[in-house]
Amino acid sequence: MASADEGPPARPGPLPSADPRGPVRLSDDAVAVVAGDGTVIGWTLGAQALLGYTAAEMVGRSAALLLAGSPDPRRTAAVAARSRAGSGWSGQIALRGRDAREIDVDVRVSASFLIAGRESFLLSGREHTPHWTVDGSVLEGFLTRSPVGMAVMDPELRYLWLNDTLERFGGVPREQRLGRRPADVLPGLLAAPIERLMRQVLATGVPVTDYEYLGWSWADPNRRRAYSSSFFPLADAEENRIGIGYMVLDVTDRWNARRLLALVNEAGASIGSTLDVQRTAQELADFAVPRFADFVFVDLLETPLGRERPGVPLLGTEVRGGKPRMIRMGMSSVREGCPEAVVRVGESVDFVPPPHDAHFLLDGDPVLLPLLDPDSHGWTVEQPARAARIREFGLHSLISVPMRARDTVLGLTTFMRSQNPVPFDEDDVAPARELVARAAVCVDNARRYTREHTAALVLQESLLPHTLRGGTALDVASSYLPADAKDGVGGDWFDVIPLSGARVGLVIGDVVGHGISAAATMGRLRTAVQTLADMDLAPDELLARLDDLVLRLSEEETAGGKADRGGATVLGATCLYAVYDPASRCCTMARAGHPPPVVVTPDGAVSFPDLPSGPPLGLGGLPFEALEVELPEGSLLGLYTDGLIEGTDKDVEQGMARLGRAVSREGLPLDELCSAVVKELLPVPQPDDIALLLARTHALSPDRLASWDVPLDPAAVGVTRNQVARRLEAWGLDELTMTTELIVSELVTNAIRYASGPVRLRLLLQSVLTCEVSDASSTTPRLRHARTTDEGGRGLFLVAQLARRWGTRYTHRGKIIWAEQNLPTPGPGPVSPPGPPSDSPSGAVPGAPPGTPPPG
Numbered sequence: 001m002a003s004a005d006e007g008p009p010a011r012p013g014p015l016p017s018a019d020p021r022g023p024v025r026l027s028d029d030a031v032a033v034v035a036g037d038g039t040v041i042g043w044t045l046g047a048q049a050l051l052g053y054t055a056a057e058m059v060g061r062s063a064a065l066l067l068a069g070s071p072d073p074r075r076t077a078a079v080a081a082r083s084r085a086g087s088g089w090s091g092q093i094a095l096r097g098r099d100a101r102e103i104d105v106d107v108r109v110s111a112s113f114l115i116a117g118r119e120s121f122l123l124s125g126r127e128h129t130p131h132w133t134v135d136g137s138v139l140e141g142f143l144t145r146s147p148v149g150m151a152v153m154d155p156e157l158r159y160l161w162l163n164d165t166l167e168r169f170g171g172v173p174r175e176q177r178l179g180r181r182p183a184d185v186l187p188g189l190l191a192a193p194i195e196r197l198m199r200q201v202l203a204t205g206v207p208v209t210d211y212e213y214l215g216w217s218w219a220d221p222n223r224r225r226a227y228s229s230s231f232f233p234l235a236d237a238e239e240n241r242i243g244i245g246y247m248v249l250d251v252t253d254r255w256n257a258r259r260l261l262a263l264v265n266e267a268g269a270s271i272g273s274t275l276d277v278q279r280t281a282q283e284l285a286d287f288a289v290p291r292f293a294d295f296v297f298v299d300l301l302e303t304p305l306g307r308e309r310p311g312v313p314l315l316g317t318e319v320r321g322g323k324p325r326m327i328r329m330g331m332s333s334v335r336e337g338c339p340e341a342v343v344r345v346g347e348s349v350d351f352v353p354p355p356h357d358a359h360f361l362l363d364g365d366p367v368l369l370p371l372l373d374p375d376s377h378g379w380t381v382e383q384p385a386r387a388a389r390i391r392e393f394g395l396h397s398l399i400s401v402p403m404r405a406r407d408t409v410l411g412l413t414t415f416m417r418s419q420n421p422v423p424f425d426e427d428d429v430a431p432a433r434e435l436v437a438r439a440a441v442c443v444d445n446a447r448r449y450t451r452e453h454t455a456a457l458v459l460q461e462s463l464l465p466h467t468l469r470g471g472t473a474l475d476v477a478s479s480y481l482p483a484d485a486k487d488g489v490g491g492d493w494f495d496v497i498p499l500s501g502a503r504v505g506l507v508i509g510d511v512v513g514h515g516i517s518a519a520a521t522m523g524r525l526r527t528a529v530q531t532l533a534d535m536d537l538a539p540d541e542l543l544a545r546l547d548d549l550v551l552r553l554s555e556e557e558t559a560g561g562k563a564d565r566g567g568a569t570v571l572g573a574t575c576l577y578a579v580y581d582p583a584s585r586c587c588t589m590a591r592a593g594h595p596p597p598v599v600v601t602p603d604g605a606v607s608f609p610d611l612p613s614g615p616p617l618g619l620g621g622l623p624f625e626a627l628e629v630e631l632p633e634g635s636l637l638g639l640y641t642d643g644l645i646e647g648t649d650k651d652v653e654q655g656m657a658r659l660g661r662a663v664s665r666e667g668l669p670l671d672e673l674c675s676a677v678v679k680e681l682l683p684v685p686q687p688d689d690i691a692l693l694l695a696r697t698h699a700l701s702p703d704r705l706a707s708w709d710v711p712l713d714p715a716a717v718g719v720t721r722n723q724v725a726r727r728l729e730a731w732g733l734d735e736l737t738m739t740t741e742l743i744v745s746e747l748v749t750n751a752i753r754y755a756s757g758p759v760r761l762r763l764l765l766q767s768v769l770t771c772e773v774s775d776a777s778s779t780t781p782r783l784r785h786a787r788t789t790d791e792g793g794r795g796l797f798l799v800a801q802l803a804r805r806w807g808t809r810y811t812h813r814g815k816i817i818w819a820e821q822n823l824p825t826p827g828p829g830p831v832s833p834p835g836p837p838s839d840s841p842s843g844a845v846p847g848a849p850p851g852t853p854p855p856g
Contacts, residue, residue, distance in 0.1 A: 029124040030105075034063050036080075036112070036119035050105070050127065052098030063123075068094035068102045079109060083121055086111045092128055104128040149248040152234065157181045157198050157244065166248060169227070171219025190215040198231055198244050205241060207232035212251065224422060226255030256427050263291070264434045271435075272442025275449040278345075281330030284413065284439040289332040292431060293415035295340050295395065298330035298439075299349050300403070300411035304447065305362060323350035324358040326411055334419055340393045342385045351386070352412065353400045354378025361402045361409045366433055369398040370423040397423035401436040405444035413439070445520075468496040468693075472766040473504045473582040475696040477674040481682070483643070483689045490689030491518030491573075492641045493526050497533045500807055500818045502582050502700055502766045505533045508639040508693055509575035510594065518689075524553070525573065525617075536809030539577045539590035540626040543614065546575060547592065547624075550617040573617045576639055582700040583764065585633065590626040592617050595645060595652070598660055599629070600636040606660040633699040638663050643688030644681055655681075663694070670696055700764065707762040710748055710773075717748050720761055731765055735824040739802045740771060743819050746795040747773040750781065755814070768804060768820045776814040 030050035033042030040063050043055035051066065064071055079089045090108040097103055110122040143150060149166030151159055159177045167174050172185045182191040190213070197208050209230040216224060228251045234243040271283045281298040288296045302325050328343045343349040352360055353367045355378045360367070372390055373379070379387040389395065397417045403410040413436045417424065470476040474496070482490035491511030499505050507529050511522045528549050532542045550573055576597065578589035589597065589609070593616030596608045612625040631637065638659070645655030662677040674694050682690065706727045710716050721741045728737050744761065751759045755777035764770040783796045799806055803819035810816075 029126050031122065031124045032058075032063070033115070034121050034123055036121070038062050038064060041115070041118075041120065050097070050103070050125070051095060057098075066095045068096040080121075083109050084112045147249075149250075151246040151248075153198065153244040153246055155202060155241070155243060157195055160243065168219060169217060169248060169250060171217050171221075186215075186217075194229065197229075198246070201231045201233055201244060202241055205233050212255070214255070223425065225250060225252045227251065252427075256430075260431050260434060263431050264438060267435055267438050271439045272445070275446045277443055277446040277450065278329050280439060280442045280446055282332070282345075283330075284435065285330040285332035288415060288435060290334050290420075292428075292435070293399075294418045294420055295333045295335075295338070295393075295416040296331065296414065297328060297338075297341065297343075298403075298411065298413045299326040299351065300329045300443065301326050301361075301409065304444075305409040323352060324361055324412075325350060329411070335393070340389050340395060340416070340418070342389060351383070351414070353398060353414070354382050361412060366399060366401040366429050368424060368426065368429055370425060372396055372398055394418045399424050399428060399432045401432050403436050403440040403443065405437075405440035408444060410440055410443050410447070464493065465495055469498055470496055470504050470695060471498055471502065472700070473502055473580055473698055474506075475670050475698070476506075477670040477694045479674045479678045479690075479692045481678060481686075481690045483685075483687055491522050492643070492689040492691040493522040494639065494691050494693045495526055495529065496693070496695075497530060499533065499579065500536060500809060500820070501762075501770055501772055501816070502764050504580050504695075506578045506580065506637070506639055506693060506695060507533070507575065508594070508641060508691060509573060510641045510643075510689070510691075511573045521553075521573070525550070525575070529575070529577065533577075534807075536807065538626060539579060539588055540624040542577055543575060543590050543592045543617075543624040547615075547617050547620060547622075551620040554618050574642075575617055578637070578639070580631070580637070580695070580697060582698055583705060585631050585697070585699050587629045587631050587637065587697075588626055589629070590614065590624050592624060595640065595642055595656070598636075598638040598640070598656070598663055599631065600638075600660075600664045601632055602634040604664055604666070606664050608656060608660070631697050633697060635697045636663060637695045637697065639693040639695075641689065641691045643686055643690035644678070644692055646688065647681070670694055700766070704765040705762070707760060710752070710759040710761055712752055712757045712759060714749070714752060716752070717745055720748055721745060724761075724763065727763055733765075733769065733824070736769055736821055739821060740769065743771050743799050743802055743821075744773075746799050747771065747817050747819070750795055750817075751775040751777075754779065768822055770818055770820050772816050772818045774811070774814060774816040778810060778815055780815075781808060781817060 030047040031042075031044040032040055032047050035041050040058045040061055043053070043058045047058075048054055053066075079091075082089050088109055088111050090106070093105055093107050095103050095105050104127065105125040106128050107123060107125040110124075112119055112121055114120065144163045145165075146163060147165060149163065149169045151162040151166050154160050158179055158181055162174060162177060167177070170177070170185065177185050182194050185191075186194070193213065197211060200206075201208055207230065211229045211231075212226060213229070214224055214226050227248050229246065229248045231247075232245045233241045234245050236242050267287055270287045272280050273283065274280070277300065281300060285296040285298055326349050328341075328345050328347050328349050331338050331341055331345055333340055343351075352358070353369060354376075356367065372395060374387040374390040379390065395416045395418045398414065400412055400414045403413055413432075415424070415432055464480055465478075468476040468478055476496050478494060480492065480494070482492075491513055492509070493511070494508040495505075497505035497507065507526075509522070509525055509529075511518045511525065513521075525546065528546060529542070532545050537545065572593075574592055574594040576589065576591040576594040578587055578597065580587045589611055591611055592614045594613075596611045596613075599607050599609060601607075609627060609629050611627045614624040615622040640659065642652070645652055645659055647655045647658070649655075658681055659677070662680050663673065665673070665676070668676060674692055677694075678690065678692055708720060708723055710720055721744055724740055724744050725737050728734065728740060733740075740763075748759065748761060751773050755775035757776060760774045762772040762774070764772070781796055783800060796806075799819050802821070804822050806817070806819040808815055808817050
């Protein structure tokens with residue numbers, strides 16, 4: 001034990017009793033053996049972990065060196081006497097660690113014992129952890145400021161207590177509620193079912209949870225809100241029910257989301273039952289009245305406006321006097337005969353809500369006018385007749401939504417309220433937009449059906465890609481030739497889809513049949529593939545998902561009798577999907593009953609990879625297999641449909657041999673080669689659609705790629721940021737350093753904190769700057785919108801704001817989170833090519849004199 005001059009001081013206060021925690025747990029605590037004169041004669045690893053001193057540094061030295069304050073001889077003597085008496089001692093003392101940090105330690109001293117005839121004491125301790133308690137003020141603040149409304153009611157259902165949130169929900173001051181029942185303070189008939197449920201809980205003792213209802217409050221009497229309430233009995237010590245606990249939460253946003261989903265689902269079954277333009281417009285108007293509005297009219301353009309010439313003003317017959325020329329195609333009202341209307345169904349109309357003009361249809365979002373003022377200049381001057389009807393029938397609120405589908409402006413749908421006293425607000429814009437969008441697709445289908453020849457040409461222009469973007473990974477060229485040259489459209493399709501990490505997806509497919517029906521199906525499949533590819537699915541998994549979709553579409557068509565009426569079925573459609581990664585030169589591909597691709601290496605060798613064929617789309621239940629092929633830089637990859645290789649002899653093997661010879665010719669640019677191959681293999685019109693997609697591969701240069709392994713240590717984040725900054729400086733991308741460091745910090749920190757190793761960071765410089773962080777976890781990251789009181793949850797939101805786009809893709813080792821940034825616009829001076837990575841073996845800095853050391 002320490003001497004009177006060197007013993008550890010205890011905190012002021014009475015001597016505590018023996019340690020109630022029981023015997024010493026040497027495995028958990030810091031343990032030391034101290035002789036009676038205060039010399040340390042034993043020191044454990046636990047003591048080293050707590051205070052930082054090793055055994056070599058402490059054994060043989062005085063324990064008083066560890067004290068954070070001056071020794072207290074009186075207290076030390078008392079502790080020694082108690083331990084010599086066999087009782088031991090426990091208490092809290094302040095020690096100073098090797099790093100000079102003061103540490104409060106809960107210490108226990110054993111009864112004295114002898115070691116080789118020398119009096120000794122066993123000391124064990126651990127860092128003091130404060131125990132927090134909740135006092136009355138904290139609890140009161142918790143109840144008062146909780147975001148959940150709370151109240152306590154007596155057995156007569158009178159308010160005894162309520163918190164600030166419930167007072168704010170209801171808009172009735174607390175002093176006007178206390179002592180009264182809900183029926184005395186809540187508006188309308190809202191209180192009756194609430195009181196009935198409260199009496200039920202008092203009678204049965206069974207709580208009622210999550211009871212949802214709609215209503216108004218005095219805080220916002222003009223807007224209907226949704227609430228979720230729970231009621232539970234309050235009991236005394238003898239279990240007598242002495243009152244009711246009442247909790248209420250504003251769930252308006254949740255209710256609006258459910259209402260929107262239900263409205264859209266119901267609209268899908270009610271709108272678009274036929275391919276008749278006027279009937280579809282009328283179905284939209286009839287569906288919205290009175291569910292959503294009191295007066296609805298649908299006006300369609302005489303000539304749909306496409307976006308094939310963006311920025312060109314509306315001219316000629318499309319516009320009259322600055323207003324679009326439209327026809328009233330549908331109208332409905334809560335009043336019989338639609339007396340509010342100035343224009344009847346079938347008549348010309350040029351209405352757009354003031355002060356907008358025809359460009360509103362092309363470029364404008366939905367217009368919300370919560371309060372119509374018929375005496376304003378826009379109505380009295382531009383729309384005097386409508387201003388008079390607004391006054392006469394009390395039309396007080398309006399939403400106008402441009403009707404668009406497939407990049408085509410079809411017209412305008414306007415919703416108005418009169419008998420319903422609640423004005424439209426921002427929450428009503430989304431349902432209006434969804435209803436119009438649903439109807440717009442149906443109207444557009446009807447227009448295309450009734451004008452098949454013109455629609456077929458538009459389909460060929462809109463459903464096939466206008467431009468093919470292979471990025472820095474591929475040079476691409478394509479050729480498409482429909483069997484029906486008159487309509488110019490068929491069921492074959494292809495696409496080039498830029499993916500994350502400089503990768504590119506190549507897809508080609510063949511829908512059974514020809515003409516507009518096959519083209520419509522092809523458009524759906526192409527859209528589905530684009531959506532699935534954007535999810536970064538592996539080729540075999542993408543085809544499995546596409547197979548499920550085709551099977552479902554075929555079942556719907558069969559159930560609806562469309563196939564019997566001459567509609568094309570998607571059963572038996574084929575597809576091939578490939579993903580090329582320029583960083584590894586690896587091409588992963590899978591096919592569903594489609595011919596295998598052709599590969600021509602730079603030395604002229606032609607091959608057809610032995611890719612498992614897989615079943616055609618729509619059979620269901622059969623697996624798809626993927627194949628990985630490493631392609632030398634400059635290889636030619638060709639995807640095609642069977643119409644290109646069948647030929648007049650219908651010999652597929654001979655056709656593939658002819659294709660191999662045609663695509664292996666040298667000396668032609670890719671576009672010319674694509675056209676030459678089609679002309680050589682198909683010199684005369686053919687009975688089947690054909691599509692050919694050629695891609696020349698490039699490898700990602702090592703000087704445009706940098707990667708680092710990141711230790712699972714939060715301290716590694718700063719080191720990684722510095723490495724990234726040096727890499728961007730070498731690439732000449734100093735403008736992106738700040739945003740890239742922030743993105744790297746968030747992604748790497750999330751991987752270290754929530755995922756499992758190994759963690760790896762990769763930067764790719766191509767047409768954009770891509771940052772990728774990989775880990776071994778398969779947990780999907782979720783973008784949160786943190787509240788102002790939250791201490792975290794903003795990482796991915798920050799990444800989404802800084803990045804051009806971001807996402808997640810999964811690998812057989814885990815997942816990769818990636819984010820892309822646009823490169824800065826180059827200045828007028830020359831731009832030097834990026835040098836080698838700063839962590840390359842040479843470590844040289846691009847453009848620096850020989851012998852210059854790397855940065856950092």
